[in-house]
Amino acid sequence: MANHKQGQEENTHHYATRSIHVGSEPDPSTGSVVPNLSVATTYLQYGIGKHHGYEYSRSDNPTRNALERLITSLETCPQREDGTETLVYASGSAATSALCQWVSLPEVEGGAGGGHGPGNGGHVLAVNDVYGGTARYLARTAKSTGLEVTFLDMEKAGEEGIRSHIRDDTKIIWLELPTNPMLLVPPLSLISKIVESLPHRPLIVCDTTFLSSYFFTPLSNCPGPPLADIVLSSLSKYSGGHSDIILGSLTVSARVKDRALRGLRFIQNSTGGIPSPRDCHLMIRSLKTLGLRALKHGMNALQVASWLKTCPLVEKVRYPGLNGDGAFHTVEGLLSTNAKRELEFLGWQFPFKPSPTENSTGGLAHLRSLGIPFGGVVSFVLKDAPSEAVERFVTSLKIIFLAESLGGAESLIEVPYAMTHAQLPEETKAALGITHNLIRLSVGIEDAEDLIEDLTQAMRAANN
Numbered sequence: 093m094a095n096h097k098q099g100q101e102e103n104t105h106h107y108a109t110r111s112i113h114v115g116s117e118p119d120p121s122t123g124s125v126v127p128n129l130s131v132a133t134t135y136l137q138y139g140i141g142k143h144h145g146y147e148y149s150r151s152d153n154p155t156r157n158a159l160e161r162l163i164t165s166l167e168t169c170p171q172r173e174d175g176t177e178t179l180v181y182a183s184g185s186a187a188t189s190a191l192c193q194w195v196s197l198p199e200v201e202g203g204a205g206g207g208h209g210p211g212n213g214g215h216v217l218a219v220n221d222v223y224g225g226t227a228r229y230l231a232r233t234a235k236s237t238g239l240e241v242t243f244l245d246m247e248k249a250g251e252e253g254i255r256s257h258i259r260d261d262t263k264i265i266w267l268e269l270p271t272n273p274m275l276l277v278p279p280l281s282l283i284s285k286i287v288e289s290l291p292h293r294p295l296i297v298c299d300t301t302f303l304s305s306y307f308f309t310p311l312s313n314c315p316g317p318p319l320a321d322i323v324l325s326s327l328s329k330y331s332g333g334h335s336d337i338i339l340g341s342l343t344v345s346a347r348v349k350d351r352a353l354r355g356l357r358f359i360q361n362s363t364g365g366i367p368s369p370r371d372c373h374l375m376i377r378s379l380k381t382l383g384l385r386a387l388k389h390g391m392n393a394l395q396v397a398s399w400l401k402t403c404p405l406v407e408k409v410r411y412p413g414l415n416g417d418g419a420f421h422t423v424e425g426l427l428s429t430n431a432k433r434e435l436e437f438l439g440w441q442f443p444f445k446p447s448p449t450e451n452s453t454g455g456l457a458h459l460r461s462l463g464i465p466f467g468g469v470v471s472f473v474l475k476d477a478p479s480e481a482v483e484r485f486v487t488s489l490k491i492i493f494l495a496e497s498l499g500g501a502e503s504l505i506e507v508p509y510a511m512t513h514a515q516l517p518e519e520t521k522a523a524l525g526i527t528h529n530l531i532r533l534s535v536g537i538e539d540a541e542d543l544i545e546d547l548t549q550a551m552r553a554a555n556n
């Protein structure tokens with residue numbers, strides 16, 4: 093395996109520069125300025141067991157390796173040349189599955205050693221509003237390994253509530269920030285503090301798919317200690333950004349490398365949950381524009397969310413970046429160093445101070461008065477709308493597509509109750525607030541004015 097290739101010549105440039113150059117070093121034999129696509133399944137050995145770092149493409153592949161180095165670089169701060177490493181998987185769900193297998197894997201194989209509960213597979217404490225596929229994996233598929241899971245509303249539970257749900261065989265605290273579709277923000281700093289005080293120190297896994305490394309890098313948090321131990325990302329969303337690649341990743345912080353990395357590599361090699369080098373190649377290209385896209389997604393979402401707030405047909409709007417949203421001050425503190433730096437360049441002030449709007453002619457000054465860009469997903473409730481009106485609304489849209497998923501250049505809208513979260517039991521949906529008239533909107537990078545016009549005409553149609 094070629095792990096040694098990761099994290100060595102760590103590039104100390106800023107985020108945008110790293111996104112273009114790390115993993116894309118010119119090829120020494122041809123000078124090619126984009127990385128070669130390496131499709132070979134096997135590699136020539138010049139002696140028995142003597143090779144150039146690669147033996148068989150399931151175990152390691154140069155294109156995948158280049159993508160892993162790039163993601164590591166984007167998830168950490170350049171000052172921290174600390175051996176953080178990334179593994180890329182065939183999907184975000186394959187990354188989830190690998191982590192669950194790691195929980196139950198014996199320690200001699202590099203796993204967490206399972207637990208002593210009835211199932212003996214170890215325990216995971218998870219936020220209650222996890223991604224539908226993750227909930228399904230944790231609650232159902234992982235049962236076969238004896239894994240036990242507790243779901244908890246960590247935004248509400250408070251310190252004592254969280255502490256009381258951590259068992260001594262809890263191996264992972266599983267967070268999403270923000271959650272889906274309610275966009276809740278679990279108290280990451282508090283959880284991180286709780287975990288530090290525990291002798292068996294469960295790992296904090298944070299799924300950052302909804303924000304991407306542009307807005308949120310809990311492994312970095314320079315100069316403070318990392319707020320999480322492992323970052324899980326479905327690259328299928330913002331990182332890929334064009335709704336045409338399914339991939340996922342786990343980035344393991346250096347401080348838990350000895351505990352987790354060997355086992356995760358062992359599981360990946362033995363279960364084969366690897367991505368195609370062609371998808372990795374396309375992902376490297378996508379990541380070069382993540383910064384540009386993410387900022388535009390965020391600015392559009394801020395504009396659309398603030399417009400929705402003024403809409404008489406809309407009851408509740410959730411966008412954590414909107415000044416006045418319940419999570420606004422938390423997310424302001426979690427914003428990545430890079431995003432903060434770029435926003436300051438555009439005139440934002442931190443701690444957040446709304447721009448005065450009296451002399452403003454709209455544009456950036458208007459945006460700066462609303463809050464901060466923080467991801468591209470907005471959720472809202474259509475006031476008193478029966479199911480038929482909800483359906484008329486989402487099918488009357490002309491630019492915004494009715495479809496699952498998020499993070500693509502095009503805007504996508506969906507009704508979690510009947511689509512992405514349809515499989516959840518009724519009482520769970522009710523407890524989470526996933527009602528039939530809750531709408532999730534992944535704001536794309538079209539012109540925000542056109543999106544608002546489209547929403548306006550669809551609301552009119554829904555009301556008729």
Ligand SMILES: *Cc1c(COP(=O)(O)O)cnc(C)c1O
Nearest residue numbers: 183184185223301326328339340
């Ligand atoms: C999509 C998604 C996943 C699963 O990723 P896939 O690549 O579709 O398998 C996990 N977590 C979140 C938050 C997601 O949005």
